[in-house]
Amino acid sequence: MKESRPNPEEFLRKIKDEEKKDAKGKLKIFFGYAAGVGKTYAMLEAAHDAQKAGVDVVVGYIEPHTRPETMALLDGLEILPKLSVNYRGITLKEFDLDGALNRKPQLILVDELAHTNAEGLRHNKRYSDIEELLEAGIDVYTTVNVQHIESLNDIIASITHVVVKERIPDRFFQEAFQVELIDIEPIELIERLNLGKIYKDIQAKKALSNFFSKENLAALREISLREVADRVNKEVNINKSFSKSVYHTNEHILVCLSSSPTNARVIRAAARMAEAFHASFTALFVETIDSKELSESNIKKLRENLKIAEELGAKVETVYGNDIPYQVAEYSKLSGVSKIIIGRTKRKKSLFKSKLGYVDRIVELAPEIDLYVIPDNDDLVHKRNYVVKNIEISTRDFIRTFGILSIATLFSFFLYNLGFSEANIITVFILGVLFVSNKTDGFLYGGIAALISVMLFNFLFTNPRFSLDFYDPTYVVTFIIMLASALITSTLTNKVKQQAKVSAIIANRTNILLEASRELERANSLEDIIFTAQKQLYKFLRKSIIIYEVSNEEISNVYKQKNESLVKINNKYIVEDEKAIVTWVIKNKKRAGAETDTLPGAKATYIPLIGQENVMVVIAIVLKEDESVDSSEKSLLEAMLSQISFAIEKYTLNESKKMALMQAENERFRANLLRAVSHDLRTPLTSISGSASSILNNDFDEDTKKKLISDIYDDSIWLINLVENLLSASRLDDGKVQLKTEPQLVEDIINEAVTHVNRKILNYNLKIDLANDFIMADVDVRLIVQVLINILDNAIKYTDEGTDIVIRSFTKGNKVIIEVLDNGLGISKENQECIFDMFFTSSENKGDSRRGIGLGLALCKSIINAHGGEIYVRNNKPKGTVIGFTLTKVEVNNEGFNFSS
Incomplete structure (x- = not known):
């Protein structure tokens, strides 16, 4: 994993923001969930403390209360005269903004942030007055209740059934320099109301029967506490992004997965700890180059441990790299892990090994994270089962090895004849070993090259030449150093190659996810999404994929892969028994089939992709006998399934939205049509009925009768054309023509x-x-x-x-x-x-x-x-x-x- 470093541009932006903030005044909000919790009282107390500290404090406006203990706190503070405003014959007292700007104190108190100013003042809202004060470099203390925040207005209205008209933009609350929550128990607030400390008797009774019910106050208190907590959480996250240190405000427990027989015990201990701490729970598997070469028993044990972790609610993640402690430490830092749980198997003491290995490395790499070691108390000593691979002798690699050594030997002869020292010749052979390690697979050829290089140097370039004997005893040290240097060089080269392979695996899997995301984004229909999903899953797993589309909790369509050979294979698995398993998966919304505890004898693993409520599709991964999905592939598979699920759900929601819009448009069309028809049919119908009535009830001459009949005919033809147009418009709108x-x-x-x-x-x-x-x-x-x-x-x-x-x-x-x-x-x-x-x-x-x-x-x-x-x-x-x-x-x-x- 790469080291996470702060972005210099982010630092620069933060510095500029801080400079702007320093030039402006600072806003402190005393925040409460209802009137009477003590916001103004706390603000005045804070003002006295600031005054004692030598701050120039002025009271700009305090809402006149009938609370003696609050008003008593005004004593000793400079009070700015209020501005008198005539409004409809009434004299109103308002905050004097210009007076405050002229006085320009260090700190000013302005009560009721959400207040609406009287007509004729510079700003309609008091928060605009406060903005101007802040721009002038004056610090402001103010008060506001939770119901006055704009984004919470609808929620609070649904709780209290009162729509608050005086509201402030959310940015005031979010950008305030400080927010101090003033909180008391709702029962205590109601007692204060009953004692007349908040409102007069008549107002108090009205408030108790409406806004100030115990249920309303409890709900408002919860919302205010949550708002302050969210603000603190955002501030913590911002500080984290600019801080080098790692710290945690919530618990996240990580357990390391392995094929060790004791790993199941470690996972269970971690699960108990996660439940006790109410923490997030992650199980991490570090895949190395050697992971593919584990023995069958180790692979089986790893799968069992992974299954236990999933059953205990862990989110299983996989990272790639040969340095396991480093990968664990880096993942923990980046993912906000607060505690790491790791197992330690008892081993025999070694003369040369006194350290705990992985444990010490993790402590060294992540000292700020708590590390819990679960020891194995069994009497049996568990050893790691290394797989002794069948060493495959490659003729090509042997030819390369001896070819490179031959070239190194010839070049050494050339240098020897020119009179170069033995140190130069040793360097040539070490370089030859480096080339052998780079051009061949495995440690074997590098080790052979190192040993042969020492023997060639002794045989060809030490006295007596062309013999493995040597006269000078110091050559022993030379041979040992040469062999050690060659072996170390070979080992490091192979490690670099292995790391390159790990990087290639990571890059490949990242490309698979990116390609899947791009392809799914381009899909325009559900069929396109499903065929894209099949193609990408097959490309990753190299296993046949069948997708069952679900509608009304039943299989509505079966999608086979487009490849003809795969279609033939898939047909063998689309049988009634397998469809019955799919039906079970749809109804129960759980996985079933091979590699699960439900119907494990099935020919495929069936995975439901669930939308908002119901299963959208079921993906079948066909598994042949003794075939399975590798544990290292499962995390990437889950990521791909999430992408597919999101794409299908997005498409479904868009289609539902289109259908709703179409229905709304149809309803609008019908409403307009009905309104228009009902209005415009009256005139011709009235004309027809009037003309017919006149003919029946009066004895007109022939010309008058002919005129009336002609009018009836014209109106009827108009109606016929109108009806014909209506029918045609309706058919065209329904797409039936x-x-x-x-x-x-x-x-x-x-x-x-x-x-x-x-x-x-x-x-x-x-x-x-x-x-x-x-x-x-x-x-x-x-x-x-x-x-x-x-x-x-x-x-x-x-x-x-x-x-x-x-x-x-x-x-x-x-x-x-x-x-x-x-x-x-x-x-x-x-x-x-x-x-x-x-x-x-x-x-x-x-x-x-x-x-x-x-x-x-x-x-x-x-x-x-x-x-x-x-x-x-x-x-x-x-x-x-x-x-x-x-x-x-x-x-x-x-x-x-x-x-x-």
């Missing part, structure tokens, strides 16, 4: 629309302008005819009779364009932007009794968009409006239709 498109002549579409349009079209000069008689478009005829009818009705509504209305059609590229032109009043730019919106009606109506509900053109837009076209509006020249839309062009050739799009 299926377009039935086919090539159609545009001329036929226009003629069909003209025959069904309002008969008032006869009062206009209707012109049809076709660029080509054989223009064809791919359309749903019924819907496009309705579009044209709506646009023509709109033109009739806003255009004077006797004027021109033109329908023209032409082609442009692969599009057919149809436009309706009138020379009416035109449409303003503001209205052009929203003319196609639902329920929009123009204020420029000529006064037609049937003003419409704003569905016609909105429906046109929906229909044209469904056809893949566009609808638009612009002003006609010299006056009037042009509404047009585009459709897909169809060309006719000898082989049939050709769709230009």
